Amino acid sequence: MRIRIVDAFTDRPFSGNPAGVLLLESAAFPDAERLQEIASEVNLSETAFAHPLPPGGEADWALRWFTPATEVDMCGHATLATAHVLHTTGRATGTVRFTARCGIFTSTAHPDGTLTLDFPTAPLREETAPPGLAEALRAEPVSVHDTGEHIGDLLVELRDEATVRALAPDFAALVAHSRRGIIATAAAEDPALGYDFVSRGFFPGVGIDEDPVTGSAHTALAPFWSARFGRDDLTGLQASARSGLVRTVLRGGRTLLTGTAVTVIDGELLTAF
Numbered sequence: 001m002r003i004r005i006v007d008a009f010t011d012r013p014f015s016g017n018p019a020g021v022l023l024l025e026s027a028a029f030p031d032a033e034r035l036q037e038i039a040s041e042v043n044l045s046e047t048a049f050a051h052p053l054p055p056g057g058e059a060d061w062a063l064r065w066f067t068p069a070t071e072v073d074m075c076g077h078a079t080l081a082t083a084h085v086l087h088t089t090g091r092a093t094g095t096v097r098f099t100a101r102c103g104i105f106t107s108t109a110h111p112d113g114t115l116t117l118d119f120p121t122a123p124l125r126e127e128t129a130p131p132g133l134a135e136a137l138r139a140e141p142v143s144v145h146d147t148g149e150h151i152g153d154l155l156v157e158l159r160d161e162a163t164v165r166a167l168a169p170d171f172a173a174l175v176a177h178s179r180r181g182i183i184a185t186a187a188a189e190d191p192a193l194g195y196d197f198v199s200r201g202f203f204p205g206v207g208i209d210e211d212p213v214t215g216s217a218h219t220a221l222a223p224f225w226s227a228r229f230g231r232d233d234l235t236g237l238q239a240s241a242r243s244g245l246v247r248t249v250l251r252g253g254r255t256l257l258t259g260t261a262v263t264v265i266d267g268e269l270l271t272a273f
Contacts, residue, residue: 001273005044005265006081009213009244011113013264016244017213019078020047021085022269027051029064030273032071038269039066045208048078050086050098059099060092069207072180073150074102076117076215076246076257083107083115084261102150116258121250122220123148124155136173137182139163147220152179153201155220161189161198165239171204180206183217185224188237195237195245197225213244219255222248 003022010016020042029035029049039047050061063082065075079098086092087109095108106118124145134140137156145155154177158164164186174182181203188195199221201214218236225248226232232250237243249256 001269003042003267003269004081004085004263005042006084006261006263008077008080008084008261009215009238009246009259010242010262011260013262015242016261017077017211017242018044018264019075019081020044021078021081022047022049023082023085023089023091024049024051026273029062034273035064036066036071038271040068043068045203045211046072046075046078048075048082050082053099059097059104061086061096061098063098063100065100067203067206067208072206073152074100074119074216074219076119076218077213079105079107079117080115080215080257080259080261083109083117085263087115088263114258114260116256117215119216119219119255119257120150121223121253121255122151124220124223127154129156130177132173133177136170136177137167137184138169139167139184145220145224147183151216151220153181153183153217153220154178155183155185155217155224157224158184158186161186161239164198164200167200169202171202171209174202175205178205181208181211183214183220185221187225187228194235196229196234197221198237198239200239210240212240212242213238213246215246215257215259218246218248218257222250222255226250
């Protein structure tokens with residue numbers, strides 16, 4: 001079975017966020033334990049598994065995502081990577097409909113090579129910063145928002161871009177503060193550089209200390225910063241060591257995430273399901 005490693009939310013290899021992608025030919029997913037074993041072996045922030053669905057239904061492909069430690073409800077970069085593989089291998093054209101734990105969503109390929117994901121917008125609820133969060137993050141929050149059940153993160157606004165870039169959290173202490181992780185964010189210091197806000201994502205509770213580019217986090221970042229800037233069309237820079245750009249368009253209950261992807265490894269999985 002072929003397995004591909006795809007760098008997502010980037011237009012060049014060895015940047016953005018790498019994801020494993022396996023397109024299954026079966027009509028159902030194998031046992032979750034085996035999928036988890038494969039994801040642990042791949043050892044990237046997420047590995048995506050997809051299988052085709054019968055024609056005429058509400059979706060074309062079923063999709064699941066696993067970190068090295070657990071299955072997750074939503075993943076943007078591994079979905080972008082899966083859509084990239086479907087389009088570059090001729091398995092799909094135009095718009096692809098996926099079904100996953102977070103519901104039905106789509107990916108649309110554009111002539112310029114970009115892909116747009118249509119995800120549910122995260123419902124934000126402002127909260128008081130929990131005791132110990134500032135100490136764990138090693139930075140003082142300006143505001144804190146819960147992001148709802150599908151993401152399960154805390155969105156933490158910090159003072160400025162420099163503070164976000166300089167973060168060196170206590171990962172063990174962060175585990176206590178959300179179901180999945182922490183999204184730290186601030187407005188861009190210089191929007192002329194091509195992005196409106198910056199973020200970093202820390203998810204030690206699911207086996208990922210820092211995620212290079214977190215597509216799903218932008219379903220929360222989009223409504224947060226759109227409300228601040230008064231614009232629905234924004235670009236976010238995830239300021240990890242690998243870095244990546246995510247264009248966001250807020251459409252009420254849906255958030256569009258646009259980016260590019262590059263296949264860097266195309267190999268064979270030498271094990272049976």
